[in-house]
Amino acid sequence: MLWVEKYRPKTLKEVVAPRDIIEKVVMWAKKWEEGIPQKPLLFAGPPGVGKTSLALALANTFGWEVVELNASDQRNWQVIRRIVGEAVFTETLSDEGEFLSSKEGRLKLIILDEVDNIHKKEDFGGEGALIRLLKRKPKQPLILTANDPYALSLELRSLCEMITFRRLTTQQIVKVLERICSAEGIKADRRALEAIAKNAGGDLRAAINDLQAIAEGKKEIRLEDVVVSKRTQETDVFKVMQKIFKSFSPTVYGEAMLLDESPEDLIVWIDENLPLEYEGEDLLKAYLVLSRADMFLGRVRRRQFYRLWRYASYLMTVGVQQAKSKPKGGWTKYQRPNVWQLLVQFKDRREKFRKIVEKIAKNTHMSKRKALTEMFGYVLTLLRKADLRIASSVAAFYDFTEEELAILVGEKRAREIKEFIRKHGLRRVEEKEEALEEEIEKEIEERLEKVEEKPKEKAEKKKKRKKRKKKEATGVKTLEEFFG
Amino acid sequence: MIDAIIGGEVIKTATKAIVSLVSEARFHFKEEGLHSRAVDPANVAMVIVDIPRESFDAYRVDEEKTVGVDVNRVYDILKTVKKKDLVEIKIEDESHMKVKFGSVEYTVALIDPSAIRKEPKIPELDLPAKIVLDAGEFKKAIQAADKIADHVIFRSDETGFYIEAEGDIDKITFHMGEMELIEFNRESARSMFSVEYLKEFVKIAGSGDIVTIHLGNNYPVRLIFDVADGKLKVEYILAPRIEAE
Numbered sequence: 001m002l003w004v005e006k007y008r009p010k011t012l013k014e015v016v017a018p019r020d021i022i023e024k025v026v027m028w029a030k031k032w033e034e035g036i037p038q039k040p041l042l043f044a045g046p047p048g049v050g051k052t053s054l055a056l057a058l059a060n061t062f063g064w065e066v067v068e069l070n071a072s073d074q075r076n077w078q079v080i081r082r083i084v085g086e087a088v089f090t091e092t093l094s095d096e097g098e099f100l101s102s103k104e105g106r107l108k109l110i111i112l113d114e115v116d117n118i119h120k121k122e123d124f125g126g127e128g129a130l131i132r133l134l135k136r137k138p139k140q141p142l143i144l145t146a147n148d149p150y151a152l153s154l155e156l157r158s159l160c161e162m163i164t165f166r167r168l169t170t171q172q173i174v175k176v177l178e179r180i181c182s183a184e185g186i187k188a189d190r191r192a193l194e195a196i197a198k199n200a201g202g203d204l205r206a207a208i209n210d211l212q213a214i215a216e217g218k219k220e221i222r223l224e225d226v227v228v229s230k231r232t233q234e235t236d237v238f239k240v241m242q243k244i245f246k247s248f249s250p251t252v253y254g255e256a257m258l259l260d261e262s263p264e265d266l267i268v269w270i271d272e273n274l275p276l277e278y279e280g281e282d283l284l285k286a287y288l289v290l291s292r293a294d295m296f297l298g299r300v301r302r303r304q305f306y307r308l309w310r311y312a313s314y315l316m317t318v319g320v321q322q323a324k325s326k327p328k329g330g331w332t333k334y335q336r337p338n339v340w341q342l343l344v345q346f347k348d349r350r351e352k353f354r355k356i357v358e359k360i361a362k363n364t365h366m367s368k369r370k371a372l373t374e375m376f377g378y379v380l381t382l383l384r385k386a387d388l389r390i391a392s393s394v395a396a397f398y399d400f401t402e403e404e405l406a407i408l409v410g411e412k413r414a415r416e417i418k419e420f421i422r423k424h425g426l427r428r429v430e431e432k433e434e435a436l437e438e439e440i441e442k443e444i445e446e447r448l449e450k451v452e453e454k455p456k457e458k459a460e461k462k463k464k465r466k467k468r469k470k471k472e473a474t475g476v477k478t479l480e481e482f483f484g
Numbered sequence: 485m486i487d488a489i490i491g492g493e494v495i496k497t498a499t500k501a502i503v504s505l506v507s508e509a510r511f512h513f514k515e516e517g518l519h520s521r522a523v524d525p526a527n528v529a530m531v532i533v534d535i536p537r538e539s540f541d542a543y544r545v546d547e548e549k550t551v552g553v554d555v556n557r558v559y560d561i562l563k564t565v566k567k568k569d570l571v572e573i574k575i576e577d578e579s580h581m582k583v584k585f586g587s588v589e590y591t592v593a594l595i596d597p598s599a600i601r602k603e604p605k606i607p608e609l610d611l612p613a614k615i616v617l618d619a620g621e622f623k624k625a626i627q628a629a630d631k632i633a634d635h636v637i638f639r640s641d642e643t644g645f646y647i648e649a650e651g652d653i654d655k656i657t658f659h660m661g662e663m664e665l666i667e668f669n670r671e672s673a674r675s676m677f678s679v680e681y682l683k684e685f686v687k688i689a690g691s692g693d694i695v696t697i698h699l700g701n702n703y704p705v706r707l708i709f710d711v712a713d714g715k716l717k718v719e720y721i722l723a724p725r726i727e728a729e
Binding site: 093 | 704
């Protein structure tokens with residue numbers, strides 16, 4: 001049996017939690033027992049700090065039935081809506097085969113674990129359903145837990161009373177570990193327990209699991225038994241930045257790997273914050289290394305050869321780290337890269353530019369790449385430098401909108417060109433053709449109606465049609481006009 | 485070794501009754517027949533299924549045994565069984581159950597009974613009113629109520645038995661006097677229940693079946709269905725809704 005389950009606190013006294021939290025929760029429960037419905041509680045905090053344990057211990061202490069929906073259950077919003085939705089508005093049949101009436105204070109605690117972790121994709125209306133449910137004022141106590149409460153909507157949070165749990169201190173964890181050791185009859189070196197506790201990074205569950213892995217089946221544990229297999233505790237990008245810029249320790253590579261950022265994102269972070277830390281020659285050297293890392297990233301992207309990521313990551317972390325002669329003193333406020341923001345901002349502009357190139361490519365019958373490399377420059381020069389008449393016919397030929405022209409030649413000239421086009425009724429060649437064709441067909445039809453019985457004239461018309469076609473063909477020549 | 489042959493409708497209805505609340509359950513093969521019971525995950529309702537030995541066409545149990553069954557899967561398979569088909573259930577070892585019907589033999593792995601949620605004791609309830617009526621009529625009332633509300637009130641007094649549902653703009657009252665009821669002890673009682681559960685319960689019933697209702701005041705209700713020509717007894721216990729004061 002897992003010690004985590006075996007030594008899960010049974011009563012509130014055993015729970016490791018700050019006094020004020022426990023008092024708050026007890027008050028909440030007492031109100032419920034008195035028949036005054038309370039807002040549901042939202043326990044927020046990192047994993048392994050006793051959120052669920054506190055909820056279970058609370059139910060146990062007050063003798064409430066528990067309905068627990070945890071992450072291991074296969075669950076989705078629909079299941080939750082059904083189970084929680086019914087459970088909070090009905091009386092209880094206990095596992096012991098007893099009917100529990102809420103009027104006698106015999107309640108049922110519904111624990112909805114890790115609400116921030118429920119598959120949102122399956123059902124987008126899900127959170128809304130939970131919100132509606134909470135608005136109907138549950139008649140049974142309800143506790144939600146979440147690692148990241150800010151992943152939930154503001155509305156949902158405002159319907160609950162949020163209680164924030166902090167990471168446990170090493171001392172608190174050591175205390176629990178000592179208790180478990182004595183219960184299991186294990187003689188433990190305090191330093192060993194301290195090492196385990198420190199390694200767990202405030203996560204009691206992790207510490208107990210580590211202890212069990214090390215101590216199970218043993219009579220005694222010493223410091224040497226604690227193999228420091230560093231737990232992957234949460235590090236954040238700011239800590240990694242600090243390590244890169246302020247220290248010389250090459251372990252930063254490993255830490256950077258633990259981050260939930262791809263090298264392509266990480267390099268942007270480093271690029272953004274590098275000038276805040278280094279100066280002079282150091283800065284130059286560091287940027288040289290960073291650019292080399294970027295080259296590797298480029299190769300990965302082009303060739304899909306992800307093995308190169310390793311070199312990129314190593315260069316951008318340890319490489320940049322070692323480029324400095326000495327770290328800059330003091331505290332630096334690292335900045336979130338604004339590249340992504342800029343990308344969003346310029347997306348619009350980029351999109352328009354793409355449209356322009358597309359138009360050039362289409363109307364000159366070439367690939368977009370070729371249009372950009374060979375054609376774009378000429379078109380741009382013509383639009384900018386040529387006299388208004390020519391520029392306007394070019395603009396009309398490519399069918400640029402005023403907005404697009406504004407990007408290419410500036411607003412003033414764009415307006416002039418458009419004005420000119422309107423005045424002289426310039427149109428794209430194809431449109432001319434179409435208009436012509438329509439005219440011809442109309443004419444033919446008219447005449448056909450008039451002289452349907454005269455086949456002779458029909459032949460004539462055919463001739464005429466041919467003539468017209470010739471005329472059409474001349475329309476294409478305007479292309480040469482532009483570049484002639 | 486367990487070997488039992490039973491009518492398709494009986495076993496189909498029995499599994500259907502269980503899946504309305506849970507997906508896995510313990511089956512007790514006893515001398516006197518097959519028994520199973522479970523509480524739903526919200527601790528609101530309980531289902532108790534009994535198929536007496538006499539309802540089986542053949543029933544051989546070497547020793548009494550409890551097995552864990554993934555009822556959801558079994559019910560899915562049994563859906564195709566016709567009313568008059570015979571179904572053979574065979575358990576030779578701890579690990580598998582065989583279900584045979586027609587030319588189909590379906591084998592499913594059993595679940596360790598200890599891995600299934602603890603089985604409830606059957607509560608002793610003091611319920612004054614006893615109402616016996618045609619299950620088909622009851623079903624109609626619940627299905628109508630489901631259209632307009634999420635809860636209904638069961639009420640009885642000397643004038644008869646009432647089911648009342650109230651929507652935002654509409655209202656349904658179902659009333660049966662003593663003459664229309666099969667049996668009625670004229671006691672008065674009143675409780676409110678979730679339609680969500682009731683509508684699942686009535687799915688197993690058809691007209692001609694009989695339902696016995698034991699009702700109390702803000703107390704759980706016992707609904708006992710005698711279905712499949714009386715060969716199967718399904719009992720539901722449903723906790724009442726908490727009424728706003």
